[in-house]
Amino acid sequence: MNGLKPIFEPSSVAVIGASNNPKKFGHIILKNILDSGFRGKISPVNPKEKEILNLKCTDSPANLKEAVDLAxxxxxxxxxxxxxxECGQKGVRGAVVISGGFREAGEKGTELEKSLVSEARRYEMRIIGPNCQGVNNPYHPICASWPLFTLRGEIAILAQSGTIAIAFADWTSLDHLGFSALVSMGNKADVDEADLIDYFSHHGGTRVISLYIEGISHPQKFLKALRDCRKPIAILKSGRTGRGKIAAEAHTSSLAGNDEIFDGLLKQNRIYRAETFEEFYDLAKALAYLQRPSGKRVAFITSSGGAAVLAIDTADKLGLEVPTLTNEMKDQLRKIVPAGASVNNPVDLTGDGDAPMFKKVADLVRPHFDTVVYVFGDPIEGASEIVRSDANELVIFMGGAEVERTEKTLMQKRKIPVFPTPERGIKAYSQLHKFSLD
Structure with missing residues (x-):
């Protein structure tokens, strides 16, 4: 798989620039590799230190005494x-270059970047970066990045921006979903988005690939990777506007390219392009953890009329169907719901709705719809016990009381994604519906 195994599944690693100063990246990365549970040999390299974090130091890569997979x-x-x-001469097969000051810094940096690529190719070494925030693979535990994340999930986070990658990872952590891998690509001097799509299309822990990019390194290679990948891909590409393209070039010296052409390529290959960072995250979450709907008929069950109206407005705009319930279903529902509750679509249980009532309504309407959407707008204790991970169900949790936070956490620990607003939940679901039709 394009020579990337030494980077993502190394049996040994050297940290060049390791430090005893806890504020230095060389210290932070070394500590995170240790704390992530990495089981292989770790060699800190620093000519000024004898020992770092209880590990014996080597003064230069040339003097590494044992073979190393990753530097x-x-x-x-x-x-x-x-x-x-020096790493190449010692047989190192992969490197992650955290250091900045290359192509993004001007002419001198561009020459340095060409030099590092030339040296790497001489020794058939693959390079992530430079000017990046590292890599993290919780399935072969190694966090050569910062901050430390260890929770395993099913979304690979591939980003040209370290900040975007870490923010995405932080959201997966807060949502108790985790990720399958994190890669900050930086300048993409060697390994690019196409290489990574190819690698993670075969990665056992990855169900969905999420990709943030500012420009494409090799368009034909990228297009082939998209066509060959058998996993869903969510993409957020910046540099859409004239000013955005200038900013992208200043950030990582990326050529943002013609946005209309890029958009067309994605549509031809049925790849989903997010408009915003939130949509990017929501779409990846939906692709990874929601069931694929067989149609677009949606039933809403809610305890908040206002939140349900927002959800239905969004569903209508996006072409989903919200059919009125049959008279027979309405008659059956009236035996379940509180007096005065609405038995249309949405079924509004009002503030008297509890978890058993939500379940009874869902069981009644589920056979007649493609998806059931729960819009919880009040403290519903036990809500996590009624939502099924094996059914086409979408959860929107409004509210921030302790009960909601507890129930949301319980759901997401079962890998049932919860969306914080009607608009975000329905938008993610609508994209999922389109994916299931392709």
Whole structure:
């Protein structure tokens, strides 16, 4: 799989630029590799230190005494090409270059980047970066990045921006969903988005690939990777506007390209492009954890009339169907719901609705619809016990009381995604519906 196994599944790692200073990246990364549960040999490299975090130090890559699969470099840019050469001479097969000061920094940095790529290719070494925030694979535990995340999930986070990658990862952590891998691509001097799509299309822990990019390195290679990938891909590409393209080039020296052409390529290959960061996250979450609907008929069950109206407005705009219930279903529902509750669609249980009532209504309407949407707008104790992970059900939790937080946590620990607003939940579901039709 394109020579990336030494980077994502190393049996040994050297941290070049490791430090005893807890504020330095070389210290933070070394500590996170240790704390992530990495089971292989770890070699800190620093000519000024004898020992770091109870590990014996080597003064240079040239003097590494044992074979190393992966080198992580956090040293000044001007020292990187030589370090890559020494790593190559010692048989290192992959490197993650955290250091900045390359192509994104101007002409001198561009020459340094060319030099590091030349050295890497001489020794058939694959490079992530430079100017990146590292990699994290919780399935082969190694966090050569920061901050430390260890929860396993099913979404691979591939991003040209370290901040975007970490923010996405933080949301998966807060939602108790985790991720299958995190890669901050940086300048993509060697390994690019196409290489990563190819690798994670075969990665056992990954169900969905999420990709944030500012520009495409090799369009034809990228297009082939999209066509060959058998897993759903959610994409957020910035640099849509004139000013955005300028900002993208300043950030990682990316050529943002013609946005209309890019959009057309994605549509031809049925790849979903998010408009915003929130939509990007929601779409990946839906693709990873929601059942694929067989149609677009949606039943809403709610304890909040206002929240349900917002959900239905969004559903209507996006082409979903919200059919009125049959008279027979209405008669059956009146035996279940509180007096005065609405038995249309949505079925509004009002503030008197409890978890058993939600379940009875869902069981009654489920056979007649493609998806049941729960819109919880009041403290519903036991809500987590009635939502099924094996059925076409979508959960929207409004409210922030302790009961809601507890129930939401219980659901997401069962890998049932919960959406914080009607608009976000319905938008993600509508994209999922389109995916299921392709």
């Amino acid at each position: 992580v470099l956090a040293i000044p840019a001007e020292l990187v090409p030589k370090a890559i050469r």
